Amino acid sequence: MDREKLGRHSSHTHHPQDQDRRDPRLSRNLRKYTCPMHPEVVSDQPGDCSKCGMALGLIPTLVPRKGTIYTCPMHPQVQQDHPGECPICGMSLEPKTVDVEDEGEIKSLSLKFWIGLALTIPVLIMAMGNAWIPRSMSKWLEFLLSTPVVVWAGGIFFIRAWRSVVNRSLNMFTLIALGVGSAYLYSVIGVLFPGLFPSSFREHGEVGLYFEAAAVTTVLVLLGQLLEAKARNVQEKRLEQFWV
Numbered sequence: 001m002d003r004e005k006l007g008r009h010s011s012h013t014h015h016p017q018d019q020d021r022r023d024p025r026l027s028r029n030l031r032k033y034t035c036p037m038h039p040e041v042v043s044d045q046p047g048d049c050s051k052c053g054m055a056l057g058l059i060p061t062l063v064p065r066k067g068t069i070y071t072c073p074m075h076p077q078v079q080q081d082h083p084g085e086c087p088i089c090g091m092s093l094e095p096k097t098v099d100v101e102d103e104g105e106i107k108s109l110s111l112k113f114w115i116g117l118a119l120t121i122p123v124l125i126m127a128m129g130n131a132w133i134p135r136s137m138s139k140w141l142e143f144l145l146s147t148p149v150v151v152w153a154g155g156i157f158f159i160r161a162w163r164s165v166v167n168r169s170l171n172m173f174t175l176i177a178l179g180v181g182s183a184y185l186y187s188v189i190g191v192l193f194p195g196l197f198p199s200s201f202r203e204h205g206e207v208g209l210y211f212e213a214a215a216v217t218t219v220l221v222l223l224g225q226l227l228e229a230k231a232r233n234v235q236e237k238r239l240e241q242f243w244v
Helices: 002-011 016-022 026-030 103-128 135-153 155-166 172-192 211-240
Strands: none
Touching: 103 135, 103 211, 135 155, 135 172, 135 211, 155 172, 172 211
């Protein structure tokens, strides 16, 4: 009787590893992520390195993926289970990607970059000198336009900088937050409380502002992060081709 129950129980028991092999989506739980600069930093989830703030990348695997479907980029109706050429146009068939894990990060960075760029351009033009807008008005426009760029679009840099301080591992985000934050706060004080500055800090009766420096630096760093995220996504898509 006990053997019969045991046999019945074992026949209905599924090992998680076997289930992961049957369903590629479940095998994602076995993935590991690491920092390119600090390989000792390993995580089960994508995120930022606790030491340098860089985004963690997927650790490559040498296990080939089963059931990969190859298709033609120009003729998606052509599909087969092995590499080859498209019978219609002759192009090499490429593996179909199952999912795109980093699309959310890319969309977020892309949105922040383009909005930040659109707001930074007029700030830069006004800072270079604009005869149509009086300085007494342009400084307030620079303040209003650069604030969402620094605070909203560049907020992730301040978060990473704070983590670097907490972890006692200063990195490039520490310098970025220090430079951008200093330029922005100095300019905000110059607009709101100009009387705090001595006359040597004034030019034509106005305190020199650095809103354009803070905004431009933020947008350029966002561009670098966006390009890095896209390159990492391409690499992980290629690794997907060999994942079980």
